[in-house]
Amino acid sequence: xxxxxxxxxxxxxxxxxxxxxxxxxxxxxxxxxxxxxxxxxxxxxxxxxxxxxxxxxxxxxxxxxxxxxxxxxxxxxxxxxxxxxxxxxxxxxxxxxxxxxxxxxxxxxxxxxxxxxxxxxxxxxxxxxxxxxxxxxxxxxxxxxxxxxxxxxxxxxxxxxxxxxxxxxxxxxxxxxxxxxxxxxxxxxxxxxxxxxxxxxxxxxxxxxxxxxxxxxxxxxxxxxxxxxxxxxxxxxxxxxxxxxxxxxxxxxxxxxxxxxxxxxxxxxxxxxxxxxxxxxxxxxxxxxxxxxxxxxxxxxxxxxxxxxxx
Amino acid sequence: xxxxxxxxxxxxxxxxxxxxxxxxxxxxxxxxxxxxxxxxxxxxxxxxxxxxxxxxxxxxxxxxxxxxxxxxxxxxxxxxxxxxxxxxxxxxxxxxxxxxxxxxxxxxxxxxxxxxxxxxxxxxxxxxxxxxxxxxxxxxxxxxxxxxxxxxxxxxxxxxxxxxxxxxxxxxxxxxxxxxxxxxxxxxxxxxxxxxxxxxxxxxxxxxxxxxxxxxxxxxxxxxxxxxxxxxxxxxx
Numbered sequence: 320x321x322x323x324x325x326x327x328x329x330x331x332x333x334x335x336x337x338x339x340x341x342x343x344x345x346x347x348x349x350x351x352x353x354x355x356x357x358x359x360x361x362x363x364x365x366x367x368x369x370x371x372x373x374x375x376x377x378x379x380x381x382x383x384x385x386x387x388x389x390x391x392x393x394x395x396x397x398x399x400x401x402x403x404x405x406x407x408x409x410x411x412x413x414x415x416x417x418x419x420x421x422x423x424x425x426x427x428x429x430x431x432x433x434x435x436x437x438x439x440x441x442x443x444x445x446x447x448x449x450x451x452x453x454x455x456x457x458x459x460x461x462x463x464x465x466x467x468x469x470x471x472x473x474x475x476x477x478x479x480x481x482x483x484x485x486x487x488x489x490x491x492x493x494x495x496x497x498x499x500x501x502x503x504x505x506x507x508x509x510x511x512x513x514x515x516x517x518x519x520x521x522x523x524x525x526x527x528x529x530x531x532x533x534x535x536x537x538x539x540x541x542x543x544x545x546x547x548x549x550x551x552x553x554x555x556x557x558x559x560x561x562x563x564x565x566x567x568x569x570x571x572x573x574x575x576x577x578x579x580x581x582x583x584x585x586x587x588x589x590x591x592x593x594x595x596x597x598x599x600x601x602x603x604x605x606x607x608x609x610x611x612x613x614x615x616x617x618x619x620x621x622x623x624x625x626x627x628x629x630x
Numbered sequence: 631x632x633x634x635x636x637x638x639x640x641x642x643x644x645x646x647x648x649x650x651x652x653x654x655x656x657x658x659x660x661x662x663x664x665x666x667x668x669x670x671x672x673x674x675x676x677x678x679x680x681x682x683x684x685x686x687x688x689x690x691x692x693x694x695x696x697x698x699x700x701x702x703x704x705x706x707x708x709x710x711x712x713x714x715x716x717x718x719x720x721x722x723x724x725x726x727x728x729x730x731x732x733x734x735x736x737x738x739x740x741x742x743x744x745x746x747x748x749x750x751x752x753x754x755x756x757x758x759x760x761x762x763x764x765x766x767x768x769x770x771x772x773x774x775x776x777x778x779x780x781x782x783x784x785x786x787x788x789x790x791x792x793x794x795x796x797x798x799x800x801x802x803x804x805x806x807x808x809x810x811x812x813x814x815x816x817x818x819x820x821x822x823x824x825x826x827x828x829x830x831x832x833x834x835x836x837x838x839x840x841x842x843x844x845x846x847x848x849x850x851x852x853x854x855x856x857x858x859x860x861x862x863x864x865x866x867x
Contacts, residue, residue, distance in 0.1 A: 364714075367718045368717075368718060369714055369717050369718050369867070370867055371867040389720055389721075389722060392718060392719060392720040392721075393720040395718070397715075397718045399711065399714045399715060399718075401711070403710050403711030403712045403714060403715060404712060404715065405643075405647075405712050405715075406710065406712075407647055407650050407651070408643075408647075416639065416643055417719070419639040420636060420639050420719050420720065420721060421719075421720065464715070
């Protein structure tokens with residue numbers, strides 16, 4: 320549906336996007352994840368035709384954004400970051416204006432605007448001026464704006480920012496519902512949002528894709544990397560290292576603290592297999608006093624932090 | 631049935647916005663007040679039933695007023711960020727520039743309509759020659775169009791409305807006064823600068839003689855300035 324190839328964008332000397340390539344299928348919700356300044360918004364702006372890439376191409380249904388911007392803009396509903404709407408218009412007038420430009424026929428227009436108002440919870444504010452609205456309501460108007468005319472592709476830049484927890488759940492449900500039939504790209508830096516709504520996650524950092532897959536895949540790939548936390552009484556680090564040297568899959572052992580003769584160790588493992596049993600049996604043979612023994616898997620948050628931490 | 635174009639939707643929105651805030655009414659009042667005061671303060675001294683003085687003042691007044699009318703058209707959108715929404719809707723850059731230009735031109739026409747009352751008052755006092763008056767109003771619309779396209783170009787350069795206003799004003803002033811301050815230039819060169827000057831062409835039309843050269847001049851200024859604005863927003867990509 321959307322094909323991004325070798326997308327690069329410079330702002331002066333600053334490289335915001337560095338040869339990004341992606342294929343996004345129809346009926347998919349793609350979460351674009353990354354820290355602030357990673358290049359998420361730049362990527363979305365190029366996809367929607369607001370910015371031109373320095374090099375690379377974006378096509379939707381085989382149509383190039385650069386060559387046929389009007390055709391692409393008809394296909395895409397876009398909610399920019401923090402919904403910069405026309406402050407001086409009434410909500411209804413604003414949606415009507417967008418309906419004009421999106422060429423919604425007068426027959427079905429009222430019904431369509433009403434449906435969007437229902438979905439986005441705008442019925443109470445339809446005749447209020449946009450500048451009077453709270454941030455959450457502005458965000459909802461922005462969402463209704465993006466959905467006007469049922470575009471095939473929806474690009475949402477941080478759609479839930481500024482919403483209260485109930486609204487966040489509502490908006491996520493809407494996104495999930497839309498995502499069944501359409502292509503949705505959501506940018507966010509909220510991890511729980513990606514877990515709750517997206518089929519696929521692309522993590523970008525400093526303009527480069529550092530991870531790409533479903534949330535399950537990302538977690539599974541991290542399952543081969545975990546650590547075992549041991550708490551042993553009166554045992555030195557070197558003894559532990561010697562003891563566990565024959566065990567396969569250990570990438571490192573470090574002491575993380577001591578407490579009244581009790582030493583805390585972290586055994587970093589890099590293997591898809593669970594080596595807890597081997598480690599336990601080795602300790603049992605030495606007859607050391609084992610006070611604590613636990614496995615720590617990586618959360619999505621930890622994966623995100625590791626992938627995007629500054630070099 | 632004529633299908634309304636994107637230009638008409640953008641025009642309608644921009645035109646309505648002028649009248650949502652009190653600024654439009656303030657601008658119109660200031661214009662009508664200043665133009666009326668400057669005109670009538672010397673009108674009775676000459677005791678002639680004509681509007682020549684009013685039209686000779688108009689270019690200078692337009693230099694202040696029109697950049698103030700157009701300054702927000704792009705600068706405000708850039709500043710608030712709504713331009714991102716406009717630019718990602720299925721409209722072309724030409725639709726955007728033309729829609730905004732026609733809205734400002736329509737506002738200027740509405741702004742000068744109340745001054746028709748000066749012409750009517752004068753015609754009641756004496757025998758008014760309507761030829762130069764009609765010419766003057768046609769010239770005013772052409773001049774208003776030229777200056778508002780310059781103002782739109784200035785607004786497309788920046789997100790700061792004050793900078794847009796000052797830039798627009800300087801260009802309008804330069805076009806109005808260029809043939810007056812260059813009196814020390816040799817005669818042949820002066821002719822060239824006179825042709826560039828907006829006031830020269832406006833005063834020709836305001837005499838009641840509509841020469842195609844003057845009309846072409848104003849249309850060219852509009853085309854060049856709007857094209858420059860188009861180029862300026864396209865470059866922002």
